[in-house]
Amino acid sequence: TPESAERTAVPGVATGLAVTGAGGDVLFIEATSMEGEPGLTLTGQLGDVMKESAHIALSYLRSHGRELGLDPNALAARRIHLHVPAGAVPKDGPSAGITMVTALASLASGRPVRSDIGMTGEVTLAGRVLPIGGVKQKLLAAHRAGLSDVIIPARNEPDLDDLPEEVRAGLRIHPLADVADVLRIALEPAAAEVPAAPHLAAV
Amino acid sequence: TPESAERTAVPGVATGLAVTGAGGDVLFIEATSMEGEPGLTLTGQLGDVMKESAHIALSYLRSHGRELGLDPNALAARRIHLHVPAGAVPKDGPSAGITMVTALASLASGRPVRSDIGMTGEVTLAGRVLPIGGVKQKLLAAHRAGLSDVIIPARNEPDLDDLPEEVRAGLRIHPLADVADVLRIALEPAAAEVPAAPHLAAV
Amino acid sequence: TPESAERTAVPGVATGLAVTGAGGDVLFIEATSMEGEPGLTLTGQLGDVMKESAHIALSYLRSHGRELGLDPNALAARRIHLHVPAGAVPKDGPSAGITMVTALASLASGRPVRSDIGMTGEVTLAGRVLPIGGVKQKLLAAHRAGLSDVIIPARNEPDLDDLPEEVRAGLRIHPLADVADVLRIALEPAAAEVPAAPHLAAV
Amino acid sequence: TPESAERTAVPGVATGLAVTGAGGDVLFIEATSMEGEPGLTLTGQLGDVMKESAHIALSYLRSHGRELGLDPNALAARRIHLHVPAGAVPKDGPSAGITMVTALASLASGRPVRSDIGMTGEVTLAGRVLPIGGVKQKLLAAHRAGLSDVIIPARNEPDLDDLPEEVRAGLRIHPLADVADVLRIALEPAAAEVPAAPHLAAV
Amino acid sequence: TPESAERTAVPGVATGLAVTGAGGDVLFIEATSMEGEPGLTLTGQLGDVMKESAHIALSYLRSHGRELGLDPNALAARRIHLHVPAGAVPKDGPSAGITMVTALASLASGRPVRSDIGMTGEVTLAGRVLPIGGVKQKLLAAHRAGLSDVIIPARNEPDLDDLPEEVRAGLRIHPLADVADVLRIALEPAAAEVPAAPHLAAV
Amino acid sequence: TPESAERTAVPGVATGLAVTGAGGDVLFIEATSMEGEPGLTLTGQLGDVMKESAHIALSYLRSHGRELGLDPNALAARRIHLHVPAGAVPKDGPSAGITMVTALASLASGRPVRSDIGMTGEVTLAGRVLPIGGVKQKLLAAHRAGLSDVIIPARNEPDLDDLPEEVRAGLRIHPLADVADVLRIALEPAAAEVPAAPHLAAV
Ligand SMILES: [Ca+2]
Ligand SMILES: [Ca+2]
Ligand SMILES: [Ca+2]
Ligand SMILES: [Ca+2]
Ligand SMILES: [Ca+2]
Ligand SMILES: [Ca+2]
Ligand SMILES: [Ca+2]
Ligand SMILES: [Ca+2]
Ligand SMILES: [Ca+2]
Ligand SMILES: [Ca+2]
Ligand SMILES: [Ca+2]
Ligand SMILES: [Ca+2]
Structure with a gap:
């Protein structure tokens, strides 16, 4: 899929699945970090439940990071910003939980998320994957x-x-109960080398 | 019970009892901690009274921790996050108080909560167990x-x-007035050894 | 009275008097302290006026503590939590003011409040006791x-x-204008020795 | 007047004049200070305009304190609490401005406010006294x-x-335009000695 | 004009022009500073737009102060309080912007504002003067x-x-596009000497 | 265009395009920085979505600044103020996103924005340019x-x-998908020399 390939090319972006007024849709969770007061900035017109999901996702990774092999400072000592485009569309609900965990774990590890994989599921603070609607x-x-x-x-x-049989045949479906398994499947190995970005001052 | 066994396998998770629109139900209180600004993050769409219960539970343990044999720094010097799944269901009331104390004491001591025990009861700042509804x-x-x-x-x-006689015969019921007695009954001895979790970087 | 004896057994708890929908009632003000950012945590579904009473009570003691013989650091350098059970019942009004001063002074001095004494009265920042309703x-x-x-x-x-004559004959009534006199009457001498609490780790 | 004499006996309390539903009334502004985060705690169910008056009063004294002969640290380096009893009565309006300046200047200087003087007037940040209603x-x-x-x-x-002529003849009335003149008239000389308060621990 | 002469005698006060229910009126912007947490305290029942004007005025001066010859620390390292009397009258709108810049620049430089000059105009963060209504x-x-x-x-x-021709003939009108030009016209040279204020302690 | 030339003469100002009640219009995004607590001050009566756009723009530049050749401290260690005149007009929507990135990048680099270029487009945290309405x-x-x-x-x-053909022929239109390309086109080379501003103290 060209769009998700382009969108998830950098670490920190994961592909979620949502129910909208017009059926289902793909959405992207973007996470980045910067120096500054540790904490979480959330944008994308997120409702209360979805904001709580982001805090749960971050706390899960911060308290279980070591056992997941993540650099503990990557998420604890920096400011994290998590955004869900498009910016003017209100969004809510707990079902982006595992997508948020995946985007943040990708950011912390530098390992991109597989561009051919989408996901949906509530996450708990202890890392359980709870059922959601609109499958x-x-x-x-x-x-x-x-x-x-x-x-x-x-x-x-x-x-x-x-x-429909055709859809079921065309998708590899992974039913999972533990978010550690989600990360095992969704994250690519760490990139060997990041291509150099064009240098603005050199334009 | 398979579900509560799985959910309470790690320290910091306790099994509560709630009244919902559809009768009674089991719920889980999950607590974890991380480095960061000391304080309490609360998620799970908790109402005002339930949020206050969490603060009461934490203050009780922080001011009585030493006499309970808890490491004083475990709750005072770290950021605590307490979550009550499912994340989209609004919850309120004081009756999860002793469950919150138990989850936090489990987190602070590293001793898991017994998976075969459920509980309900308001807690006061001085550690009294006050009556609740929906028994x-x-x-x-x-x-x-x-x-x-x-x-x-x-x-x-x-x-x-x-x-009903059958239910009463099938449950060991502990009527308690002091939350210190709740902890004595609900917490398992400290685990001898924590099984190593799969290391993400090694996948 | 068995209940207030049990409730006020530890320093930091004082017995107040309130008017409820069903006549008058006894209530308990519980205060505790812990290391942390100095300030006041208030729980018990307190209304605006009652929250202000707690701040007035604390400021009175912090600015007059030295002349009252209280350890100035006991209230200034620690986090104070004041709770009024039952946690789900909304409460408001200024008449718990002197009870709050008494609970906090008990906490700061380690001297328990007399278990056979109840009290009601608004307190001002300068320590005056102002009249209230529902006597x-x-x-x-x-x-x-x-x-x-x-x-x-x-x-x-x-x-x-x-x-009623019978009630008046059965109660020793102390009409007071200065909160320093309240403390003189309500606080017991400092306990000679605190009985050791059961040690959780030893269970 | 016995009441204002008793109420203004300590530095930090000034007598104001208010319009209530039942005509005019005397009110007291109480100020105290304590160690802690510098700033202003306001109680007494004050409305927005009256809270702003308190901030104006404090800023006036903090920026003009040196020329008024006040210890600059008395108001800048301590926590200030200003309360207006009775605690359950909502109050608003700018006309307590000069009374607030007087209470705070009394607190900062240790000089009591004259117990036989009442006052009303809006104060500006530059120390002008602006007209009010209900004279x-x-x-x-x-x-x-x-x-x-x-x-x-x-x-x-x-x-x-x-x-009425009788009232006018019975009061010395001071019409003033500069709040520095208010302080000159309202503050007593510094007390030579503060009588020792009863020591709580000695009870 | 006696009133504006008296009001703008000290640095930090500028004369603005406003539209009220009863036609136009003169208003005063008062600014002062004190030691404390840097930032802006705003009083005078200001609406959202007018509060934003004050932040724009301060940011303009803080980021352009050096090129305007202002002491960079005068506005950056101190607490600024800006008040618009009368305190009980709600005020809103962007047209006090250049008056706020002038009052703050006067405060920072110690140069009083000319007492015979009034002004109106929105200011932008880059220092442009934008048109307003009610001229x-x-x-x-x-x-x-x-x-x-x-x-x-x-x-x-x-x-x-x-x-009216008579009004136009009686006023020198300065149409300006850059707020730096406003400051050039409105500020008096620095006072050679500040007259000593009466010393409160000496009363 | 005289107006945008005058408005964008200094670094930190970019020309956006908006839809208003009366068709389309040009607007200006002004950004400046100063010493102080790092963070973002937003003025111009911005709605929720537009405020989030500003946070996304700043986070994008802070986390990608190095690869864009920007001084990392220019945006991270200083207080940023972003204003959108006119100050009394409410504004909302995500379409000023790329204009905000451009104004902030101009501020951080000292390179002015081209005065003959306008722009519109939502930006995501990863730097994608998303479609908007009202083209x-x-x-x-x-x-x-x-x-x-x-x-x-x-x-x-x-x-x-x-x-209309005439409009299309009269404008060079740049359809872009990556905000790094926006910056490449919109920013002028760094100014060789800043003309000295008149010195206020010298007036
Ligand atoms: Ca909600
Ligand atoms: Ca969803
Ligand atoms: Ca409530
Ligand atoms: Ca419950
Ligand atoms: Ca209220
Ligand atoms: Ca009461
Ligand atoms: Ca009044
Ligand atoms: Ca108001
Ligand atoms: Ca508004
Ligand atoms: Ca105006
Ligand atoms: Ca909105
Ligand atoms: Ca727009």
């Missing part, structure tokens, strides 16, 4: 967007019965 | 979820008369 | 609860005419 | 309360025509 | 108040056609 | 204002079909 619409959207793999909560497996 | 529905839910032991406030003992 | 209902409640002594504002003395 | 009702209240002197804004002098 | 009413008020000079935005020059 | 009205406004170049989001190219 059918989300998987139709993932298929439409050309994704090859989709992660869903283990307890949503029964919802797969509603899926 | 019958909560104990039916505990029985349904396969728990063996339930802690209730001593002043709720008269409510046990309303309980 | 008759509050004194009936104090009598019902088995208290032997009650402190009321001096300017409320005329309200005692409305009291 | 007649306020002066009737001052007379009723037994005060001998009253300070009013110079631009309110024409309002004195409405005053 | 006719404001200039009538300036004339009535006995001011000799008035500064207006250059883009408001066409509004002068509506002015 | 036709905005380009008509740019043409009317005499601009020679306009930057639009690549995904808005289809909207150019609606443009």
Whole structure:
């Protein structure tokens, strides 16, 4: 899928799945960090529940980072900014939880997220993946967007019965209960080398 | 009960009992800590009264920790995050108070909470256990979820008369007035050894 | 009275008197302190006026502590948490002012509050005791609860005419105008020795 | 007047004049200070305009303190708490401005406010005294309360025509335009010696 | 004009022009500074737009102070308080912008503002003077108040056609586009000597 | 265009395009910086979405500054103030995103923004340029204002079909997908020398 490939090319961006007024859709979670007062800046017109998801995702990684092999300072000592485009569309709900964990873990590790994988699922502070709604619409959207793999909560497996055979055949579906498994599947190995960006002062 | 066993396997998670629109239910209080500005992050769409319960629980443990044998720095010098899944369900009321004290004491001591025990009761800043409502529905839910032991406030003992004989026979019920007694019953001995978690960087 | 004896056994807890929908009632003000950012945490669903009372009580003690013989650091250098159970019942009004001063002075001095004494009265920043409403209902409640002594504002003395003779005969009533006199009457001498609490780690 | 004598006996308390639903009344502004984060705590159910008056009063004294002979650290390096009893009565308006300046200057200098003087007037940041309403009702209240002197804004002098001859003859009225003149008239010389307060620990 | 002469006698006070329910009026912007946490305290019941004007005025001076010859620490290292009397009258709108810049520059430089000059105009962060409304009413008020000079935005020059010939002849009108020009015209040379204020302690 | 030439003469000001009640219009984004607590002050009656755009713009530059050749301390260690005149007009929406990035990059680099170029486009935290609405009205406004170049989001190219031939011929239109390309086109080379500003103290 050209769009998610382009959007997830840098570490810190993960592909989520959402239910909108017009069926399901793909969305992107973008995370970046900078020097400054440690903490979390959230943008994208996020509702209360979705803001809490971001705090849960960050706390999970900060308290379990060491056992996940993440640099503890990458998330604790820097300012984190997490944004969900498009900026004028209000968004809410807990189902972007595992996507937020993935974007933040990608940022902290420098490992990009696989561009062919989408995901949906609530995350708890202890790292459990809880069921969400709209599985059918989300998987139709993932298929439409050309994704090859989709992660869903283990307890949503029964919802797969509603899926058209063609969609089910065209997607590798991963029903998972532990967010550590999500990270194992979704993150690419660390990039060997980052291509040099054009230097503004040199223009 | 498979679910509470899985959920309370790590220190910092305790099993509570709640009244919902559909009768009683089991809920989990998850607590974790991390380096950062000391204080309390609360998530799970908690109402005012429930947020105050969390502050009471933390203050009780911070001011009585030494006499309870807890490491004073475990709760005072770190950022605490307490979450109550599911993240989109609004929750309120004081009856999760002793469950919050238990989850935080488990976190601070490294001793897991017994997975076969559920509890309900308001806690005061001085550690008294005050009565709550919905005892019958909560104990039916505990029985349904396969728990063996339930802690209730001593002043709720008269409510046990309303309980079906079968449920009462199937549960060990502990009516308590002091939260120090709750901790004595609910916390397991410290784990001898924590199993190593898979290392993310090694995937 | 068994309940107030149990509740005020530790320093930092004082017995107040309130008017509720169902007549008068006894309430408890619990205060504790801990290391942390100096300041005041307030819980118990307190309204604006009652929260201001707590700040007035604390400021009075912090600016007059030395002349009252209190350790100046006990209230200035620690985080104070003041809670008024029951946690789900909204409370408001200025009449708990002197009870708050007493609970905080008890906390700061380590001297328990007498368990047989209840009190009601607004306090000013300069330590004056101002009149309040509901004297008759509050004194009936104090009598019902088995208290032997009650402190009321001096300017409320005329309200005692409305009291049944039996109640008036059964209570020692102290009409006071200065909160320093409240402390002189309400605080017990410092405890010679604190009984050791059970050690959690030893369970 | 016995009440204002008792209330203003300590430095930091000044007598103001207010218009209430039931005509004019005397009110007291109480100020105290303590170690802690510099700034202003305001209580007494003050409205927005009255809270702003307190900030104007403090800023005036902090930026003009040196030329007024005040210890610059007395107001800048300590926490200031300003309270206006009774605590449950909502209060608003700018006319307590000069009373607030007087209470704070009394606190900073240790010089008590004269107990026989009441005052009303808006203050500006540059120390001008601006006119206020309700002069007649306020002066009737001052007379009723037994005060001998009253300070009013110079631009309110024409309002004195409405005053009953008897009241006008019974009060020394000071129409002033500069708050420095208010302080010159209202503050007593510094007390030679503060009587020792009863020591709580010695009870 | 006696009033503005008296009000602007000290550095930090500038004369503005406003439209009120009763036509135009003169208002005063008072600024002062003190030791403390750097930042801006705003009083005078200012609305959102007017509060933003004050922040724009301060930021303009802080980022352009050096090129304007102002002591960089005068505004950056001290607490600034800006007040617009009368304190109970709500005020809003952007047209006090250049008056705020002038009051703050006067404060920072110690140079008083000319007492015979009034001004109106929105200011931008880059120091442009943008047009405002109510020019006719404001200039009538300036004339009535006995001011000799008035500064207006250059883009408001066409509004002068509506002015009565007599008013236009009686005022020197300065249409300006850059706030640096406003300061050049409005500030007096630095006072050679400040007259000693009466010393409070010596009273 | 005289106005945008005058407005964008100093680094930190960029020309945006907006849709208003009366068709399209040109607006200016002004940014400046000063010593002080790092962070972002926003003025101009900006709505929630537009405030978030400013935070996204700043975070993008702070986390990608090094690869863009910007001094990392220029935006991280200073207080940034971003203002959008006129100050009383409420503004909202994400389409000023790339204009905000350009103004801030101009401020950080000292390179002025080209005065003949206008722009519109949402920016994401990863630097993607997302489509916006009102392209036709905005380009008509740019043409009317005499601009020679306009930057639009690549995904808005289809909207150019609606443009009158004359307007399309009179504007160089740059459809872009990456905000780094926006900066390459919009920023002038660093000024060789800044003309000395008149020194206020010398007036
Ligand atoms: Ca909500
Ligand atoms: Ca979602
Ligand atoms: Ca509530
Ligand atoms: Ca509950
Ligand atoms: Ca209220
Ligand atoms: Ca009460
Ligand atoms: Ca008043
Ligand atoms: Ca108001
Ligand atoms: Ca507004
Ligand atoms: Ca105005
Ligand atoms: Ca909004
Ligand atoms: Ca726009």
